[in-house]
Amino acid sequence: MKKLLSVLLASLMVISLVACAQQTAPATTEAAAESVETAVESEAPAGPRTVRVGVSIYTFDDAFMTLYRNELTRYFESKNNDQVTYEVTMQDGKNDQAEQTNQIDNFIAQGYDVLILNLVQSTSAATVMDKCAAAGIPVVFINREPSESDMQSHNTGDYAGKFTYVGADARQSGRFQGELIADLENKGDLNGDGKLQYVMIEGDPENVDAQYRTEFSISQYKEKTGNEVECLDDQVGNWQRAEGQRLAANALTQYGDQIEVIFCNNDDMAMGAKVAIEAAGRKINENIYLVGVDALAEAVEAVIAGEMTGTVLNDHNGQSHAAVDCAIAAANGEALELYNWVDYVKVTPENASQYK
Ligand code: GAL
Numbered sequence: 001m002k003k004l005l006s007v008l009l010a011s012l013m014v015i016s017l018v019a020c021a022q023q024t025a026p027a028t029t030e031a032a033a034e035s036v037e038t039a040v041e042s043e044a045p046a047g048p049r050t051v052r053v054g055v056s057i058y059t060f061d062d063a064f065m066t067l068y069r070n071e072l073t074r075y076f077e078s079k080n081n082d083q084v085t086y087e088v089t090m091q092d093g094k095n096d097q098a099e100q101t102n103q104i105d106n107f108i109a110q111g112y113d114v115l116i117l118n119l120v121q122s123t124s125a126a127t128v129m130d131k132c133a134a135a136g137i138p139v140v141f142i143n144r145e146p147s148e149s150d151m152q153s154h155n156t157g158d159y160a161g162k163f164t165y166v167g168a169d170a171r172q173s174g175r176f177q178g179e180l181i182a183d184l185e186n187k188g189d190l191n192g193d194g195k196l197q198y199v200m201i202e203g204d205p206e207n208v209d210a211q212y213r214t215e216f217s218i219s220q221y222k223e224k225t226g227n228e229v230e231c232l233d234d235q236v237g238n239w240q241r242a243e244g245q246r247l248a249a250n251a252l253t254q255y256g257d258q259i260e261v262i263f264c265n266n267d268d269m270a271m272g273a274k275v276a277i278e279a280a281g282r283k284i285n286e287n288i289y290l291v292g293v294d295a296l297a298e299a300v301e302a303v304i305a306g307e308m309t310g311t312v313l314n315d316h317n318g319q320s321h322a323a324v325d326c327a328i329a330a331a332n333g334e335a336l337e338l339y340n341w342v343d344y345v346k347v348t349p350e351n352a353s354q355y356k
Helices: 002-024 029-043 063-079 097-109 122-135 148-154 170-182 208-225 241-258 267-279 297-304 316-331
Strands: 049-057 084-092 114-117 139-142 163-167 195-202 228-236 261-264 289-291 311-313 339-341 345-347
Touching: 049 063, 049 097, 049 316, 063 084, 063 267, 063 316, 084 097, 097 114, 097 122, 114 316, 122 139, 122 148, 139 316, 148 163, 163 316, 170 208, 170 289, 170 311, 170 345, 195 208, 195 241, 195 267, 208 228, 208 261, 228 241, 241 261, 241 267, 261 267, 267 289, 267 297, 297 311
Parallel strands: 049 084, 049 114, 114 139, 139 163, 163 339, 195 228, 195 261, 261 289
Antiparallel strands: 311 345
């Protein structure tokens, strides 16, 4: 409705400018231009159009999402020009869905032009879409993928093409983790019993990234090697470094030398696990292996130094740029594809220097 009004106002303005120019009936084109300029100065608001973008990140306390949101802000700034300014309001969801729902409700009440949402709980997507559809506000979901059925069921009527998910297929990152171990000369099977004894440290299990990485790292390892696997321990570290360290330390105390690999759903937890592994007197890549996901700078350095077996690039640049491009397209009234995928990349000692 607001959009319709501003379009109407803009057309009225153009009509009145033309009328103005006609009334003054200037003798030369130069004079005509001058008179239009004067009319613009006195009748139209000066300055560029402002597009208000509401962003809510599930928590500011997340290493990967911090890289992501900083790049999101920087890339929006690079898109400002004489015609348009992107006014970005970035909120911290504090890992609390009620808090984030309030932020979203406020964005809607204030008539923001477009929202970019990293949901605390991806199951809230349906309600969010219902509210945004009623207000006619486009949404770009990022990082936490809503269920396919919620995406499909809202992709009808007026709201079709008004929302999208920008992200990476977490199954791919899981498969890459499995391959990082399967491609080792000994296939990670340090004790040569034909079985991989491993520990899994999971991110927030509500998030498909955690579910898929946990599942596909192991299924891909089995498929590529034909080896059996034995899960010694599987714990939830909620993407946090301190939890990764605590859980790895516990597992090392309980299972000691039996552990051949620690799979972490992300690098921040892997960096914590690395501290625990070193404190337990074990040596990564000699008598234990460690893999993560994200390619945080520290993890890439560790891979290069031989202190981590490998990681997987979660392309925060590619994803944040795609999210901004989609938000801008939507604010311009263009229809969006339902999904916008960005690839993961396997990071090994051979190629790690490219991802520093
Ligand atoms: C994942 C990422 C994690 C964490 C999570 C948040 O894609 O690998 O480190 O940021 O998203 O949802």
